[in-house]
Amino acid sequence: MSEKAVRSMKNDANEILRVEHVKKYFYGNKKLFQKERSVVKAVNDVSFDIKEGETFGIVGESGCGKSTLGRTVIQLLKPTEGKVIYKGMDLAALPAEEMRKLRMEIQIIFQDPYASLNPRMTVRELIQAPLDVFSNASAEEKLSKVKEIMAKVGLREEYLGKYPHEFSGGQRQRIVIARALILDPQFIFCDEPVSALDVSVRAQVLNLMKDLQKEFNLTYMFISHDLSVVRFLCDRIAVMYLGRIVELADKEELYNNAKHPYTEALMSAIPVPDVDVKRIPVLLEGDIPSPYNPPSGCLFHTRCRYATERCKTEVPQMMEVCPGHQVACHLFAENGGGKV
Structure with missing residues (x-):
């Protein structure tokens, strides 16, 4: 058996989620004299896998489709095509009731903590809400669980009766994290969870997320446009551009040996202290x-300094240029992944 096949078998052993050729299109209304409806290919033929216990990051410019991809993965949006395999189950094909049961294992941390919290609910009600839906525990048991998870995220018990407007942005995000953890999930989609926070608070929340991941053996899918944050938190990183993944690698490999011209441009924009x-x-x-x-062709060719005629007509496919490092670019030949 080849070394690549052995590596693939090892990877599959602890794989918690696999995305296969997922597409998510949004269709506009057909206008007068228009032959076809306009379509936005927000996610266009994306594939990757996530290992149990890792943090898988997705980066890219605003509008590249990374948040839409995440919401499609956790079935807040249904994919137009493709499969999302979670522990061997295709989430897109699951009946509504089966998907509802899986919500206990799959949670989300939203970007804006204030917008994701009901201003008329107290902290206790907000964190306890998932238990009210999914648990048959007594009121005392639910309150005990709420207090326990609040302590884990650094919230004091005296906050139970307060409302979201009485807290800072960092404290609100801790409430959102506590609500996501209350059902003991295994997979959490993090949709730019620190982008709305002050820089001084971001490090606290990121360190908290790292500690919670170790304690509860959580798997994160982390969306961000902040490359410094992604490098700190993530194990592997995918780079998206206009709905497609153009590069995927371990974080140190990506930051030290970026292959795609778009990734090179992103890395060059990181401030050096x-x-x-x-x-x-x-x-x-x-x-x-x-x-x-x-x-047409490579979506990046209109901004790429290396673009050739082939780039204008042919869509590049993902290829492995070195172990664990994939890139979709015509600059790399199939024999060894060197630049053409």
Whole structure:
């Protein structure tokens, strides 16, 4: 058996989720004299897997489809095509009642903690709400569980009767995290959970998430546009552009050996906290194309300094250029993954 096949078998052994050729399209209304309805291919043929206990990051510019992908994975949105396999079950094909039961295992931390909390509910009611839906425990048992999880996320018991507007942004996000953890989930989708927080608070929340992951053996799917945050928290990272993944690798491999021209540009924009280090930024020409009318061929060719005629007509497919490092770019030949 080849080394690659053995590695694949080992990877499958602890795989918790697999995404296979997922697409999510949004259709507009057909206008007068228009032959077909307009369509936005928010997620277009995306595949990857997530291992149990890891943090899988997805980065990209605003509008690239990363949040839509995450919401499709956890079935807040139904995929147009493709499969989302969670522990051997295709979530998109599950009956509504079966999917409802799985909600206990699959939770979400939203981007804006204030918008995701009902202002008319107290902290106790907010955190206890999932238990009220899924648990038959007594009121005393539920309250005990709420107090326990509040202590885990750094919230004092005296906050039980207070309302969201009485807290800071970081405290609200701790409430959201507590609510996500109250049902003892295994997989949590984190939709830019620290982007709405002050910089001084972000580190506290990120460290909290790391500690909780170790304690509860959580698996995170982490969406962000902050490359420094992703490097700190994630194990593997996928880079998205206009609905497609263009590169996927372990974080150190990606940050030290970026292959795709788009990833190179992203990495060059990371600030370096050293005045003596001079980094030449890779400037991308033009704006990100409209998702209503994306370019043909490679979606990035209109902004790529290496673009060739092939890039304008042929869509590049993901290929492994070195163990665990995949890239979708015509610059790399299939024999060894070197640049053409």
